[in-house]
Amino acid sequence: MSDSNPAREATRARILKAAKDLLGQEGFQGLGINAVARAAGCDKVLIYRYFGGLEGLAEAMGGQLDLWIGQGDPAPGDYVDTLAAMLRDYGRALRGNGLVRRILAWELLETSPLTRALGQAKSAAIRAWFQAVRARTGPAPEGIDAPAINAILIAATHHLALREDNDGTFAGLDLKQPETWARIDAAMSHLMTQAYGKAPL
Amino acid sequence: MSDSNPAREATRARILKAAKDLLGQEGFQGLGINAVARAAGCDKVLIYRYFGGLEGLAEAMGGQLDLWIGQGDPAPGDYVDTLAAMLRDYGRALRGNGLVRRILAWELLETSPLTRALGQAKSAAIRAWFQAVRARTGPAPEGIDAPAINAILIAATHHLALREDNDGTFAGLDLKQPETWARIDAAMSHLMTQAYGKAPL
DNA sequence: TACCTCTGTCACCAGTCAGTGACATAGGTA
DNA sequence: TACCTATGTCACTGACTGGTGACAGAGGTA
Incomplete structure (x- = not known):
């Protein structure tokens, strides 16, 4: 051939x-x-x-999905810690990968054969990522809508990474400053531990 | 003239x-x-x-910013309840306003004089909205990085609203289904109440 | 040798884009 | 009346777009 x-x-x-x-x-x-x-x-x-x-x-x-997600292997732990670590790594990878950010932003604007082709490949990668989390940690805590909560946190990770590219501010935060990302990481961890009912117990 | x-x-x-x-x-x-x-x-x-x-x-x-945010006046209440209600209303308004969604998505891709002009007007509107919340509820609970937490939740609200437009799925959720939005609303409230340390007390 | 397939180049098409200059016309003013 | 300003119309340029057909040359095969 x-x-x-x-x-x-x-x-x-x-x-x-x-x-x-x-x-x-x-x-x-x-x-x-x-x-x-x-x-x-x-x-x-x-x-x-x-x-x-x-x-x-x-x-x-x-x-050629060598690019989508470059996360390493997190150490096994409980659900919340593992998920928080992977989400933090994912956010960092996203902030370091202009190509993927472009594609994510592009998907938000246009529904074309191009975006569909790229988007499906990305969906598969994200699904696999989630399954990797579940395999490592066991099922999510019961009585909590984990898919919805995780979708919210992933959506926020996406959006904040995308906002850094342009004006670099969002809702009063200055995304150009490294300290801001430390605050966001901390807030993200706080949200997850509290939402999954870990710390208060 | x-x-x-x-x-x-x-x-x-x-x-x-x-x-x-x-x-x-x-x-x-x-x-x-x-x-x-x-x-x-x-x-x-x-x-x-x-x-x-x-x-x-x-x-x-x-x-012509009759359009940006069309939220009504929420009943005064404590910080978390008021914020949650306003965020929920904001999300609904966003999902009902294709023009604003387009502009938000556009800002993510292009930094042009057009986006800057539109973006600054929007930033002012969002700042005013936050000040309205603070005026109604008093200061945020202490010891919690409220700006970071709120930025995360607003970012998620934006991103999920934008994702509905195109393929309509995100992180395994089907955003075309009304039940999904009910789940997201519930998860968002759960995140806020837990993060601000209300329910566990 | 002659043939054939594949790679790569070039010229062209119709359509759209942003932007400009010239012109007709209407309304008001002196 | 004559003049002038401003509104709106039209035609055009130069550059770019996606897409196609024709052609030259290289390499292999019979």
């Missing part, structure tokens, strides 16, 4: 790298056929040939 | 309305000079004359 052709593979890789770089730097607006071809230093017709257009290119990018 | 000319004012108002409608429906991508002029049924040169271009048009939109 075409996989055996080293020239084709090299060009494919160049296009993929250019697309990822472009998305991370310029954002979704810069991700057009012409711009990607220009950045990759090849003709745009090759993107149509090798990926079937932008949509196929996005699928290929989503398939 | 030009304010005395009714024809100019009528055209200005038509352009503003068209821009708001367009942004709410099509999103920020559709907000171009040509598209606004087309929707307003006038020539684009009038947008340049009356608003100085898209940037001035965005400033004018931000100035």
Whole structure:
């Protein structure tokens, strides 16, 4: 098949790298056929040939999920501690990964074949992450709507990471300051321990 | 001045309305000079004359802040109850206002004169909202980093409202279902009451 | 040799974009 | 009357967009 052709593979890789770089730097607006071809230093017709257009290119990018979440292996512990640690690591990884932030923000604005292709790959990764947590810690405490609480905390993690990119402020907090993130980490831990009924007991 | 000319004012108002409608429906991508002029049924040169271009048009939109937050007056109560009620109302208003959601999402992606103009007006509105809460309830409980906790909960409210627009799922929750929002409301209240140390006492 | 497939390049298409200059017309003023 | 200002219309430019068809050359195969 075409996989055996080293020239084709090299060009494919160049296009993929250019697309990822472009998305991370310029954002979704810069991700057009012409711009990607220009950045990759090849003709745009090759993107149509090798990926079937932008949509196929996005699928290929989503398939390369070395990027989504780079969390390490947390030490096993009880549910709350483990979840808090993983969420904190996730937030840090997010703040260090402009490409993923762009994609997350992009998903909020546009529902296109591109976003769907990327989004499904990301959903699968997040599901796997949650299952890893459950496997490590056992089930969540009973009588508490853990999925809803966790969704709220993950949503906040996403949103605050995204807000740092632009004006850098949110609800009176200055997200450019490292101390602010320490406060947020502490507040997040506080919310989790209190919500799961740990400390008051 | 030009304010005395009714024809100019009528055209200005038509352009503003068209821009708001367009942004709410099509999103920020559709907000171009040509598209606004087309929707307003006038020539684009009038947008340049009356608003100085898209940037001035965005400033004018931000100035019309009848829209940002439409919350009513909550009954005075203790800090947590009042805050929880206002946050819940805010979330509902957000889910019912596509235009504001578009603008919030837009701010996450682009830092342009347009977003800055709109964003500053919104920040002022949110600050005023917080001050209204404090005025009604007195200071936050001591020993708790209320700004950080509240920022987290507001961030989550924003993010979940934004996620409903597109794929409608987040972290395993189906945001298209009304029951899901009831669960989120309950979880949000639970988080606040526990975090502020109310229930365990 | 002749043939064929694949890679890569180039030129072109129609459509849209932001922005500008020229013009017709209406309303008010001297 | 004549003049002037402001509203609104139209046509146009230059640059970019996504997308397609034609072509040149390389490499392998019969």
